[in-house]
Amino acid sequence: MRTRRSNVIAALLALALTAARGAEVEMDIEPRVLRLGESAICRIVIKDAANAPQPRLPPLQGFEVSAAGTEQNIQIVNGRQSLFTAYRFQLTPIAAGDFKIGPFRYDLGDRVADIPAVEVRVLPMQGNGGESVQSMNELLFATLTSSRPKVYVQEVFDITLNVYAQPGLNLDRNISLLNFDTTGLALSGFEELASGREAIDGRVYDVRRFRARATALTSGAFTLNPRLRVNIIVPRSRGNRDPFFGDSFFDSFSLFGRVETRAHTLEARPLSLRVHDLPAEGRPSNFSGAVGRFSFDLSASPLQLRVGEPITMRYRIQGRGNIDTVRAPELALPDGFRAFEAQLVEQNAQSGLKVFEQVIIPRSATIKELPPVAFSWFDPEAERYETMVRGPYPLELAAGNAGPILQGVEAQPALERGPLGADLVYLKPAPRRLRAAAPASDIPPALHGLPALALLIAAVYARHRERLLRDPARAARLRAPRGAREGLARARALAHNVPEAAGALADALARFFGPLLGLPPGRVDAESVCSRLQQSGLDTTRIRELRSLFDFCERMRYAGPAAPATEEDRTALARHLERAPDLLRACKRAVR
Amino acid sequence: MSARLLIPALLLIIACAAFGAPDPRFDAARASYDEGRFADALALYDELTKDYPHSPEAHFNRGNALARLGRAGEAIAAFQRVLMIAPRDADARANLTFLRDAAGLPKPQPSLRDVTFGALSAREWKAIALAAWWLGAAALAASLLMPRLPNIVRRAGVALLLAALVAGAGWGHWRLRQRHPLAVVIAPGVQARFAPLADATPHFDAPEGLTLRVLEQSGAWLRVQEDRREGWIPREGVAILELES
Numbered sequence: 001m002r003t004r005r006s007n008v009i010a011a012l013l014a015l016a017l018t019a020a021r022g023a024e025v026e027m028d029i030e031p032r033v034l035r036l037g038e039s040a041i042c043r044i045v046i047k048d049a050a051n052a053p054q055p056r057l058p059p060l061q062g063f064e065v066s067a068a069g070t071e072q073n074i075q076i077v078n079g080r081q082s083l084f085t086a087y088r089f090q091l092t093p094i095a096a097g098d099f100k101i102g103p104f105r106y107d108l109g110d111r112v113a114d115i116p117a118v119e120v121r122v123l124p125m126q127g128n129g130g131e132s133v134q135s136m137n138e139l140l141f142a143t144l145t146s147s148r149p150k151v152y153v154q155e156v157f158d159i160t161l162n163v164y165a166q167p168g169l170n171l172d173r174n175i176s177l178l179n180f181d182t183t184g185l186a187l188s189g190f191e192e193l194a195s196g197r198e199a200i201d202g203r204v205y206d207v208r209r210f211r212a213r214a215t216a217l218t219s220g221a222f223t224l225n226p227r228l229r230v231n232i233i234v235p236r237s238r239g240n241r242d243p244f245f246g247d248s249f250f251d252s253f254s255l256f257g258r259v260e261t262r263a264h265t266l267e268a269r270p271l272s273l274r275v276h277d278l279p280a281e282g283r284p285s286n287f288s289g290a291v292g293r294f295s296f297d298l299s300a301s302p303l304q305l306r307v308g309e310p311i312t313m314r315y316r317i318q319g320r321g322n323i324d325t326v327r328a329p330e331l332a333l334p335d336g337f338r339a340f341e342a343q344l345v346e347q348n349a350q351s352g353l354k355v356f357e358q359v360i361i362p363r364s365a366t367i368k369e370l371p372p373v374a375f376s377w378f379d380p381e382a383e384r385y386e387t388m389v390r391g392p393y394p395l396e397l398a399a400g401n402a403g404p405i406l407q408g409v410e411a412q413p414a415l416e417r418g419p420l421g422a423d424l425v426y427l428k429p430a431p432r433r434l435r436a437a438a439p440a441s442d443i444p445p446a447l448h449g450l451p452a453l454a455l456l457i458a459a460v461y462a463r464h465r466e467r468l469l470r471d472p473a474r475a476a477r478l479r480a481p482r483g484a485r486e487g488l489a490r491a492r493a494l495a496h497n498v499p500e501a502a503g504a505l506a507d508a509l510a511r512f513f514g515p516l517l518g519l520p521p522g523r524v525d526a527e528s529v530c531s532r533l534q535q536s537g538l539d540t541t542r543i544r545e546l547r548s549l550f551d552f553c554e555r556m557r558y559a560g561p562a563a564p565a566t567e568e569d570r571t572a573l574a575r576h577l578e579r580a581p582d583l584l585r586a587c588k589r590a591v592r
Numbered sequence: 593m594s595a596r597l598l599i600p601a602l603l604l605i606i607a608c609a610a611f612g613a614p615d616p617r618f619d620a621a622r623a624s625y626d627e628g629r630f631a632d633a634l635a636l637y638d639e640l641t642k643d644y645p646h647s648p649e650a651h652f653n654r655g656n657a658l659a660r661l662g663r664a665g666e667a668i669a670a671f672q673r674v675l676m677i678a679p680r681d682a683d684a685r686a687n688l689t690f691l692r693d694a695a696g697l698p699k700p701q702p703s704l705r706d707v708t709f710g711a712l713s714a715r716e717w718k719a720i721a722l723a724a725w726w727l728g729a730a731a732l733a734a735s736l737l738m739p740r741l742p743n744i745v746r747r748a749g750v751a752l753l754l755a756a757l758v759a760g761a762g763w764g765h766w767r768l769r770q771r772h773p774l775a776v777v778i779a780p781g782v783q784a785r786f787a788p789l790a791d792a793t794p795h796f797d798a799p800e801g802l803t804l805r806v807l808e809q810s811g812a813w814l815r816v817q818e819d820r821r822e823g824w825i826p827r828e829g830v831a832i833l834e835l836e837s
Contacts, residue, residue, distance in 0.1 A: 424690060425683040427625060427656055428649040430618030435646060448722065451729030458736035 024049065025106055025113035029091065029120055036125040037139055037169050038234050039092040039262040041068060042101070044115070046085045052108045057089050062099045062122065064092040066263065092232075092264055094136035096124040125168060138203070140165045140232075142268035144224055151216050151275045152380045154291040154322050159214050161190060161268065163228065164198070164205040170233040172261055175208070178227040184220055184275060188213040215322060216275040225270040231261040278378050282385050286330055290377035292321010292352075296329070298373050298390035306398040307365050315342070315356040317375060323349065328356035329375040336364035365397050476515035483511030484584050491577060498565035498573050502556030505576065509553065512584055516591055526550030538590040545583055549576050615640065621653065630660040648678040655687060664695050665778035665800035669831040672776060672803065676833060679713050695801045698819070705765060714766035714835055721759035728752025766835060775816065775830040777802045782830075784823025788813030795823040806832060 029042045042065075044055045057065050068088040075082045091101075102117030125139060140163075147158035165171050177190075190210040198207050278291070297316040305311065315328050328342035338361045346355035360370075372391035379386050468475040487508020494501040510524040517524075517532050526547050534543055552572055556565075621636035637654035644650050655670030668691050674684035692699065702710065709717070731749030735741050777798045785792035788810050798804065798818065804825075808815040813824045814832075 424656055424659055424687050427622055427653045428683065430614035430622075431647060431649050432614055434615055434644045443722075448725065451726055451733075454733045455729050455736075458733035462736040462739075 025108070025115055027102065027104070027115045027118060029101060029118045032119065033121045033123065034093065035123045036093055036096055036136060037232060039090050039232075040120060042089040042091055042118075044087045044089075044106070046087075046108070048083055049108050050083055050085070052085070055087055055104075055106050058104075060091065060099070060101055062093055062095045062097060063101075064094055064265065066090045066092070066265075090262060091120070092136075092262060093122040096122050096135070098122075125166075138166075139169050140171075140230070140264070140266060142226075142228055142266050144226065144268050144271035146214075146271060146273060148380070150380075151273055152291060152378065153216050153219050153275060153277055154289060154325070154378075155275075155380045156213060156215050156292060156320070156322050159187070159212050159224070159271070160193075161210040161212075161226070161228075163208045163210075163230065163266075164200070165208075165230075167204060167206055172231040172233055174231055175210075176229045178229055178265070180224075180226040182214075182224070184216065184218050184222045185273075186215040186217055216273075219275045219277045222273045222275065223270050224273065226268050228266040228268060230264050230266055232264050233259050233261055279383075283378075284374070284376040284385055284387050286332075286374050286387075287376040287378070287385060288327050288330070290317075290321060290326045290375075291380060292319055292323070292377060293379055293381070294319030294321060294323075294326070294352075294375070294377050294386075294388075296375035296388040296390065300370055300391075300393050303370070303393055304396040305362075307362055310359045310361050311370070311395075313342075313358045313360060313370075313373070314345075315358070315373070315375070316353070317355075318351065318353045319377075320352055321377065323352045323354055326354055326377075328358060329373050331358070331360070331373060332371060333360065334367075334371060336367050337362055362395065362397055367395055367397055369394050473515070473518060480512050480515040481584070481588065483515070484508045485581075487511055488577065488580055495573060495577065498569050499556050499559060501573055501577075502553045505549070505573075505580070506553035506557060508580075509550065513587075516588065526554070533587055533590055536590040538587060542583060542586050542590075545579065546587065549580065549583065552576055615644075618649075618653075621657075625653070625657060625660070630657050633657045634661060646677060648674045648681060648684070651677065652681070652684055652687075655684070659687070659691060663778070664691050665776055665780075666831060667691055668801040668803070669776035669778060669833065672774065672833050676835065677713055677715075679710055691801060695799065697799065697801050700803055706769075709762040709765040712762060714763055717759050717762035717766065721756050721763050724752045724756035724759060728756055770835040772805050772807055772817075773835070774833045775804050775806050775814065776833065777804065777825070777829060778831045779829040782825055784816060784818070784821070784825050786823065788815070788824040792824065796821050798823075798825055798829075804830065806830075 024047050026045045026047075027042065028045070029040050031040055034040055042057065046052050046055075054070075059065070066089065068090040070088070071086045073084045073086075075084060093099075099120050099122065100117050101120055102115055104115040106113045106115055142161060142163045145160045145162065147160070148155065151157055163171075163175060180187075190212045193209040193211055195206065195208045198205050295318050299314045299316075300311055302309075302311065313331075317323070317326055328344075331339055333339055340359045340361075342356045342358035344354065345357045346353065370391055370393040372389050374387050374389045376385055376387040378384070468478070485508075487504055491501045491504035491508060494504055509529075510521055513519060513524050513529050514521055517529065519528060519532075529550070530543050530547050533546065534540075538546075556569065556573075617636050617640055621633045621640070624630070624633040624636065634654065634657040637650060637657055640647065640650040641654055651670050651674045655667045655674065658664075658667035658670055668688060671684045671688040671691070674681055675688070678684070689699075712720070728749045728751070731745050731752060733749075735743075735746035735749060777800050780800045782798040782800070783794040784796050784798050786795050787793075796818070798816075802818065804816040804818045806814050807817055807822065809827070810824075812827045814827055814830065815822060815824055816830075
């Protein structure tokens with residue numbers, strides 16, 4: 001019998017293992033039996049389908065579904081590697097009963113997997129009065145209330161958010177608003193009031209209250225329907241943990257692993273508001289938009305002063321309402337006053353206080369009093385306009401003396417002033433210097449060509465100089481006639497001393513023929529010069545004459561100064577000096 | 593006369609010429625103007641502008657007298673003349689604007705070239721061009737003849753010659769513009785016609801004070817251009833603004 005039972009169990013296990021090996025997508029829900037206020041985790045495990053799309057659970061009757069994370073594990077068995085991907089969803093029951101979750105068809109991309117249905121039982125919660133609670137709405141709900149049933153534009157009122165939870169349901173302190181549409185209202189931040197307990201329909205609830213200050217901006221009908229996110233604290237279920245897809249390691253540290261929080265979205269019961277325009281009937285002319293209940297006080301000082309001295313008006317406005325937008329009352333001053341802009345000097349939003357100061361200056365000694373000042377507001381509770389008037393205040397003004405800021409009207413009558421406009425610029429003064437006609441062209445037009453001519457000459461000269469610098473031989477040739485002229489002039493000056501004159505003459509010949517023929521100074525002699533000039537085509541008469549000149553110079557130089565010069569030598573010197581310039585010019589022409 | 597006496601005498605003559613007493617007719621005209629006798633003032637300013645055609649003051653004051661007499665067209669022409677002599681005269685520009693605004697005349701839209709070269713008068717451009725030409729040529733010639741001079745002399749010479757070129761362009765602009773001079777309508781009810789005939793079809797109205805450009809002269813008629821429109825108007829209806837000689 002025992003053997004038979006063992007065989008059956010083994011066969012069932014093998015069948016189960018085979019089935020498990022064949023299944024690629026599995027869904028499991030834990031726990032499958034739970035109470036209202038608790039939640040279950042639905043896990044969809046996909047094997048070896050890394051690229052499969054993320055599964056989505058459709059809306060389930062009786063549950064709120066929210067994603068709770070994804071996990072992946074790799075398993076290696078006998079060298080075979082398998083990838084498991086688990087998608088977790090949190091199922092929060094909103095009503096008691098038996099529910100069937102599934103079956104589903106899951107499209108993996110290349111194939112479609114069938115996920116069988118799972119049955120879940122939700123048990124009612126035991127109420128604090130011993131009764132059973134069948135729905136989540138009986139367990140947890142929120143309401144929104146307004147402090148004013150009828151609201152006017154610019155009225156400031158309170159909006160209170162109440163969160164009701166039965167004592168058996170544990171909520172943590174964090175409550176957040178989701179997508180709260182406040183069109184038509186200006187809403188301050190919510191502040192938490194003292195919590196308490198309330199009995200509704202025989203049930204006891206813990207109530208948390210949050211209040212915000214709202215200001216109606218425009219008229220119209222508005223519906224406030226906020227959604228809240230609350231966290232429900234539930235005991236952690238530890239049974240039947242999958243070694244791979246159970247709660248993560250770190251989850252076991254929250255609240256020492258005994259409890260955990262489940263987020264729950266709660267829709268508050270809507271609040272309908274109708275905002276009314278301020279009535280036009282009975283609206284005072286000085287009404288500037290104050291809505292609420294206010295008190296107004298005014299002090300003015302000094303009241304005994306001179307014309308032109310300042311009076312400080314101090315307006316004190318306090319009360320409940322749109323104090324932030326309340327402005328200083330407008331003064332209706334008669335002629336004779338000058339008023340400056342009112343300045344806000346004190347403000348306290350908590351106590352609803354605003355203090356303004358305004359400086360006015362009486363400019364006439366005929367002024368006897370400060371006119372009354374009125375402040376008007378609309379009282380939304382009484383639904384009518386109210387006006388509070390302060391003053392008039394008697395003034396004692398000393399006339400005549402100029403004040404420190406402004407001159408009194410009587411002290412200095414205003415100048416007659418015409419309207420401002422444009423006009424011609426007045427006459428110009430006579431010039432000191434006048435010319436009957438335009439200054440004649442001081443330089444004849446033709447002379448304006450002179451700079452161009454000068455530039456041309458300068459350019460030519462610069463070019464010539466440049467060429468000489470590049471060609472020293474040519475420069476020396478050009479300088480040769482001047483050297484010859486200097487030598488001849490010296491020779492003429494020494495004509496009384498024939499040997500010295502002959503030396504100067506020889507020097508002139510060397511200075512002339514050296515550069516002209518490109519001869520070094522020591523090579524300027526009759527032979528060299530005459531042969532070169534003969535080649536250049538100088539006629540023989542000139543050649544002979546030149547040779548004679550060289551010979552004369554040579555003879556006289558080597559005779560020395562001690563040798564007496566004869567009359568014949570003097571005659572020869574004179575003849576050579578006379579004919580030398582012409583002879584040298586001929587030589588130069590021949591070389592050119 | 594020795595040189596010792598000649599030099600102070602010359603200096604005295606120059607000083608008198610430079611700082612001499614103003615023409616007394618200016619004061620007389622001003623007195624007439626101040627007393628509201630604008631016709632008398634205008635007569636004196638007419639004389640002054642004939643005697644001193646290059647005096648912007650005389651033209652300016654004449655323009656004021658004309659404006660006070662209600663002759664807006666002639667006044668505008670007078671202020672335009674001032675601006676031709678002294679282009680940077682803010683008073684003349686202000687009076688011109690005032691009169692144009694008062695008459696509801698369109699504001700002229702000068703070209704970029706007019707704005708650029710109109711900053712100086714023709715005489716100023718000419719003076720700058722000639723001075724820069726002489727000085728630049730002298731500096732450049734000196735640097736060529738004397739290579740030992742600092743290089744800055746050569747550079748200054750080149751810069752001055754370039755300045756002479758620009759100023760010459762300014763001068764040339766004025767001269768070219770004078771080929772088609774400006775004219776101001778000085779008579780009321782003038783119409784530009786399609787042909788230089790008294791019975792030709794009117795093309796556009798030329799209100800008093802309107803500034804036109806003269807394109808051609810044919811007998812007693814002028815072919816004028818205004819805002820891309822061309823027409824013929826009688827010569828006696830406009831004052832042509834000739835460039836100072």
